Amino acid sequence: MNIEASPWKGSLLLLLVSNLLLWQSVTPLPVCPGGAVRCQVTLRDLFDRAVVLSHYIHNLSSEMFSEFDKRYTQGRGFISKALNSCHTSSLATPEDKEQAQQISQKDFLSLIVSILRSWNEPLYHLVTEVRGMQEAPEAILSKAIEIEEQSKRLLEGMELILSQVHPETRENAVYSVWSGLPSLQMADEESRLFAYYNLLHCLRRDSHKIDNYLKLLKCRIVHDNNC
Amino acid sequence: MFQISSYVQPSEQYKNSFLLWHGPTGMDLWQLLLTLALAGSSDAFSGRETTAAILSRVSQSLLSVNPGLKTNSSKKPKFTKCRSPELETFSCHWTDAVHHGLKNPGPIQLFYTRRNAQEGTQEWKECPDYVSAGENSCYFNSSFTSIWIPYCIKLTSNGGTVDEKCFSVNQIVQPDPPIALNWTLLNISLTGVHADIQVRWEAPPNADIQKGWMVLEYELQYKEVNETQWKMMDPILSTSVPLYSLRVDKEYEVRVRSKQRKSENYGEFSEVLYVKLPQMSQFTCEEDFYFPWLLIIIFGISGLTVMLFVFLFSKQQRIKMLILPPVPVPKIKGIDPDLLKEGKLEEVNTILAIHDSCKPEFHSDDSWVEFIELDIEDPDEKTEGSDTDRLLSSDHEKSHSNLGVKDGDSGRTSCYEPDMLETDFNASDIHDGTSQVVQPQRLKGEADLLCLDQKNQNNSPYHDACPAIHQPSVIQAEKNKPQPLLTDGAESTHQAAHIQLSNPSSLANIDFYAQVSDITPAGSVVLSPGQKNKAGVSQCDMHPEVSLCQANFIMDNAYFCEADAKKCIPVAPHIKVESHTEPSFNQEDIYITTESLTTTSGRPGTAEHVPGSEMPVPDYTSIHIVQSPQGLILNATALPLPDKEFLSSCGYVSTDQLNKIMP
Numbered sequence: 001m002n003i004e005a006s007p008w009k010g011s012l013l014l015l016l017v018s019n020l021l022l023w024q025s026v027t028p029l030p031v032c033p034g035g036a037v038r039c040q041v042t043l044r045d046l047f048d049r050a051v052v053l054s055h056y057i058h059n060l061s062s063e064m065f066s067e068f069d070k071r072y073t074q075g076r077g078f079i080s081k082a083l084n085s086c087h088t089s090s091l092a093t094p095e096d097k098e099q100a101q102q103i104s105q106k107d108f109l110s111l112i113v114s115i116l117r118s119w120n121e122p123l124y125h126l127v128t129e130v131r132g133m134q135e136a137p138e139a140i141l142s143k144a145i146e147i148e149e150q151s152k153r154l155l156e157g158m159e160l161i162l163s164q165v166h167p168e169t170r171e172n173a174v175y176s177v178w179s180g181l182p183s184l185q186m187a188d189e190e191s192r193l194f195a196y197y198n199l200l201h202c203l204r205r206d207s208h209k210i211d212n213y214l215k216l217l218k219c220r221i222v223h224d225n226n227c
Numbered sequence: 228m229f230q231i232s233s234y235v236q237p238s239e240q241y242k243n244s245f246l247l248w249h250g251p252t253g254m255d256l257w258q259l260l261l262t263l264a265l266a267g268s269s270d271a272f273s274g275r276e277t278t279a280a281i282l283s284r285v286s287q288s289l290l291s292v293n294p295g296l297k298t299n300s301s302k303k304p305k306f307t308k309c310r311s312p313e314l315e316t317f318s319c320h321w322t323d324a325v326h327h328g329l330k331n332p333g334p335i336q337l338f339y340t341r342r343n344a345q346e347g348t349q350e351w352k353e354c355p356d357y358v359s360a361g362e363n364s365c366y367f368n369s370s371f372t373s374i375w376i377p378y379c380i381k382l383t384s385n386g387g388t389v390d391e392k393c394f395s396v397n398q399i400v401q402p403d404p405p406i407a408l409n410w411t412l413l414n415i416s417l418t419g420v421h422a423d424i425q426v427r428w429e430a431p432p433n434a435d436i437q438k439g440w441m442v443l444e445y446e447l448q449y450k451e452v453n454e455t456q457w458k459m460m461d462p463i464l465s466t467s468v469p470l471y472s473l474r475v476d477k478e479y480e481v482r483v484r485s486k487q488r489k490s491e492n493y494g495e496f497s498e499v500l501y502v503k504l505p506q507m508s509q510f511t512c513e514e515d516f517y518f519p520w521l522l523i524i525i526f527g528i529s530g531l532t533v534m535l536f537v538f539l540f541s542k543q544q545r546i547k548m549l550i551l552p553p554v555p556v557p558k559i560k561g562i563d564p565d566l567l568k569e570g571k572l573e574e575v576n577t578i579l580a581i582h583d584s585c586k587p588e589f590h591s592d593d594s595w596v597e598f599i600e601l602d603i604e605d606p607d608e609k610t611e612g613s614d615t616d617r618l619l620s621s622d623h624e625k626s627h628s629n630l631g632v633k634d635g636d637s638g639r640t641s642c643y644e645p646d647m648l649e650t651d652f653n654a655s656d657i658h659d660g661t662s663q664v665v666q667p668q669r670l671k672g673e674a675d676l677l678c679l680d681q682k683n684q685n686n687s688p689y690h691d692a693c694p695a696i697h698q699p700s701v702i703q704a705e706k707n708k709p710q711p712l713l714t715d716g717a718e719s720t721h722q723a724a725h726i727q728l729s730n731p732s733s734l735a736n737i738d739f740y741a742q743v744s745d746i747t748p749a750g751s752v753v754l755s756p757g758q759k760n761k762a763g764v765s766q767c768d769m770h771p772e773v774s775l776c777q778a779n780f781i782m783d784n785a786y787f788c789e790a791d792a793k794k795c796i797p798v799a800p801h802i803k804v805e806s807h808t809e810p811s812f813n814q815e816d817i818y819i820t821t822e823s824l825t826t827t828s829g830r831p832g833t834a835e836h837v838p839g840s841e842m843p844v845p846d847y848t849s850i851h852i853v854q855s856p857q858g859l860i861l862n863a864t865a866l867p868l869p870d871k872e873f874l875s876s877c878g879y880v881s882t883d884q885l886n887k888i889m890p
Contacts, residue, residue, distance in 0.1 A: 055488070055489070058489055059489070062489070093375075095373040095374055095375060095376060096315065096369065096372060096373055096374050097314070097315055097369075097435065097438075097440050098369070100440075101438070205375050205395065205397075208375070208397050208489065209375055211489065212374075212397075212440070215439040215440070215442060216438060216439045216440060217439075218439060219437065219438050219439030220438070220439070223439075225437060225438055226437055227436060227437055227438070227439045
């Protein structure tokens with residue numbers, strides 16, 4: 001990241017990646033590339049932790065969605081309406097295994113970071129709005145709070161992994177902007193419920209995506225496609 | 228049953244069959260009439276095809292009019308399930324429509340759409356593969372599968388939507404069952420009854436575990452062959468698991484199913500694995516060993532109860548104290564009440580003496596007391612103690628021993644401290660009631676006996692010779708006597724002495740020390756009242772002279788030293804105090820016996836008066852009994868002549884001086 005000169009950039013990247021790959025084949029525990037001082041945790045541990053977090057977040061979002069659906073929107077047929085209207089759809093995420101295998105490591109990691117960043121604001125507003133509800137459902141609220149917190153942690157972890165695996169990557173501010181706050185505050189109950197439904201549905205979907213992507217990356221980077 | 232086919236027949240038959248037709252009753256009559264009307268109108272057309280079509284339409288309309296006419300065989304096709312085994316492809320299944328007798332109205336079609344924002348409008352596409360997944364199914368291969376994009380499918384039949392469903396592929400994941408189940412024996416128990424096995428399997432081949440696309444969880448179930456209920460184990464992530472404690476004589480069945488970790492739906496179960504364990508021993512245990520918990524509990528409770536009762540009701544203080552320790556009572560440091568109860572007064576008194584709080588203050592003024600240091604351990608003291616015991620009665624002995632102080636107690640019982648005697652006895656002899664009251668008096672009397680110097684019994688006649696004359700002087704002397712402690716007891720001792728004097732024979736063998744009560748002007752010494760008789764005639768003669776000296780002898784000391792005695796003696800020139808034969812007036816002589824004085828004085832002339840029957844009175848005495856600060860009882864035995872060096876200050880005897888004196 002500190003290398004400014006472009007002629008060095010490519011060669012350094014190549015050097016690092018080759019080192020990484022070499023080390024991957026020789027030792028199961030890759031050391032930090034470049035021997036950075038701040039690198040105290042191995043990449044393997046970082047990935048393990050990231051996978052645990054993403055799995056946890058996905059479980060929470062699934063439970064939250066099903067609870068919400070059971071309580072508020074059962075039988076309304078929202079599923080047919082709230083399809084693929086998530087704000088993160090603008091991000092070019094791989095939609096199946098082949099696409100996931102074709103994307104590069106660096107892009108993959110950046111993509112994950114982008115998705116996580118995109119969810120910072122919606123989660124914050126979700127918590128605020130649910131808390132402000134008249135009969136705030138405790139189960140949903142607690143899960144939303146937990147998801148928000150763990151999502152931040154996961155984002156930090158992913159940024160750390162990114163800086164370790166690809167230190168030259170600049171901090172890119174690519175993320176999707178969420179503009180669904182007005183819909184969450186609509187007066188019409190049906191519309192408001194639909195907005196919540198949509199948001200929770202998208203959250204569940206994206207958390208599953210992140211979980212899958214991380215497992216793929218972990219096997220690819222840490223275990224060399226041999227989990 | 229409403230049979231339409233019967234109406235296809237020719238009209239004649241129709242007419243005939245109608246009459247013969249045993250059709251349903253009730254509401255079916257309406258259908259019958261309608262059918263008749265239609266049939267009648269169909270005669271005009273007379274065509275089989277048209278008739279059939281009309282009749283089918285009729286039946287359909289009838290069916291629609293009366294839903295009760297529907298049979299179970301006709302159903303609308305519905306989606307049963309859509310499933311993706313590996314998150315790469317998926318397939319959907321539906322139920323087949325059954326139409327009895329009717330031609331299939333039309334092929335059932337499945338249309339799907341991918342709600343993708345990029346695609347814009349919804350386009351319904353037909354199923355790409357009706358065959359691969361089997362009958363009534365649609366298979367979507369990987370090119371048609373997008374994981375996180377929602378799908379909507381609908382089932383159509385004759386253009387009409389029969390069923391519709393929307394989902395995402397990631398929600399319909401149901402992995403294939405594991406394959407290649409096998410088991411290996413881990414170990415067999417020593418009894419040969421139980422065994423442990425390890426069950427292994429492999430993940431379904433189409434699930435991409437290696438690349439991490441799928442993470443599977445497994446659940447194992449097992450049971451005995453003849454059981455009906457499967458035992459479930461917790462989900463595990465690994466592909467092998469041990470089964471513990473299987474009975475060797477039973478056969479088991481094992482099956483495994485897998486599930487994707489995030490979803491809720493388990494896949495199908497694998498094939499059942501049969502486990503037959505090798506039998507090592509011929510005999511098998513038919514019954515399981517049940518740990519006799521009940522017996523143990525019963526016995527334990529009863530045992531504890533018995534022990535508890537034993538402890539509670541036992542007389543043993545020790546055990547009771549272990550279980551229920553007594554509350555400690557306050558204790559005075561150093562003094563054990565048990566000591567007092569047991570009558571160990573000596574110890575109590577030593578303790579009291581140690582604490583220095585019970586020491587009487589009277590001796591503190593007497594500086595000479597400090598210099599008197601006696602070795603209590605001296606064997607002479609012990610022998611003298613025996614004498615003292617002989618001297619005194621057995622009660623006195625006992626009371627002596629009861630007093631905490633050692634030999635000094637006998638000294639205490641001397642005439643000097645009747646108060647101390649009383650206090651001692653009151654403090655120590657708690658349980659001796661009246662006897663203690665009597666004791667002091669008797670003791671005092673005996674103490675007076677001690678003072679009265681038994682071996683000066685010979686002097687007693689001297690004393691007694693002039694009782695009347697000596698009385699006042701004696702009394703005065705007594706008053707002047709240095710008895711700071713016993714001023715009260717003087718009379719009592721005086722009286723007691725009289726009593727005791729009645730039995731002088733008992734004191735024949737005991738050494739006596741006389742207390743100088745007065746010194747006659749002649750130089751003779753007047754001993755304490757009891758010894759008046761012993762004093763002898765010469766003493767009576769000395770009396771007038773005594774009065775002269777009395778004024779000089781106003782001192783509190785009970786001891787007269789030679790120098791002081793000499794002061795009075797020169798007044799009576801005929802009394803010679805000093806005599807080389809009788810160097811009795813040693814400085815160490817605390818008591819100047821009458822005899823010694825009389826012998827010295829009367830030696831020239833009155834030596835014969837020394838009672839021949841009596842034992843010769845030694846010129847000097849040794850200390851017989853130490854009464855710690857109070858006084859000394861001198862020994863009547865002969866002592867070596869002291870040296871001149873012992874001439875010390877009046878009244879004081881140092882330890883080494885004493886040791887030199889003592890043989």
